[in-house]
Amino acid sequence: MKTLFDFDNYQDFLSFYVSNPEAPRGLRTELAKAMQCQAAYLSQVLNGKAELTEDHAFKLVNHLGFSNIEKEYFTLLVRISRASGHDLQEYLKKQAAALSKVATKVDYKVIAKNLREDEDFTKYYFSSWIPSTVHIATSSPHYQTTAAISQRLGLPEKKVLDCLQLLAEKQLVGRKGPGEWVYQGGNIHLPKSSPLGVNHQIHNRLQAIKSLQTGDDKDLHVSAVFTMDKEGFEALKKLFLDSIEKANKRIAASGTEEIYGMCWDLFEVS
DSSP states (O other): OOOGGGOSOHHHHHHHHHTOTTOOTTHHHHHHHHHTSOHHHHHHHHTTSSOOOHHHHHHHHHHTTOOHHHHHHHHHHHHHHHOOSHHHHHHHHHHHHHHHHHHTSHHHHSOOBOOOTTSHHHHHHTSSSHHHHHHHHTTSTTSOBHHHHHHHHTOOHHHHHHHHHHHHHTTSEEEEETTEEEEOSOOBOOOTTOHHHHHHHHHHHHHHHHHHHHTOTTSOOOOOOOOOOHHHHHHHHHHHHHHHHHHHHHHHHSOOSSOOOOOOOOOOOO
16 A cells, blocks of 8 residues: 655645545545645645645644654655755755655654663563563553463563563553552664664564464464565565554554564565
8 A cells, every 4th residue: 555655746645645445525625624725726736736835734744643754754745846946856855765765664664662772671671572571461451460460471470570660660661559560651662773673583483483383273373485576575575564554553553452462574585
């Protein structure tokens, strides 16, 4: 599915957006109302006969609920289209290209809380699968006591308690009541370049292998080796990145009944 960052012209993006077969009826009127302009004016914009102002663009991206980077990119596209000088256009295009490149990275796709890598706690958090899993477990009402987490993850209660206390020091969990803990912090994500990330990725995949060996029908495990052209590989990579973003949005909007894990891999065989 195409996203804003697949376009280098805001009018093309808007035309794609409003012509989507799944778009609700009256979408053009809704967007015009959000921008405080006439629907006829929006039609002219879509036909390339008029331009949005930056004020229109600002109102539109807020109405559509764009992220900060999406707002900035869309506004840049409007400025590029409105720019009368070649040098200014080229300058703005370089800015837009840089933003688009950032938006295709996993580091952007996963909205997360960052910690300094040189902190002892950060090293502890990513030292094994346990700290991050205990942290996430507290977001479920079923796993907000030391005993419940211990039983669910098969860990000694003291180990779980020590972990919870360290998480509490960083305000990632809080005390809900006597012996109860509640999730407070967002997901913590390491940049791809971080050396701590390698071990963390390995730990998570070891958990996937453990699940695979258990053979539970409710879990999903897929692997394959294939050949394809390099252009097709880049397209497949983008499809994965879009799916990661959708998956994280679905996770964020879902309930917190049970603890699950997932790993994504797409790589050139060496």
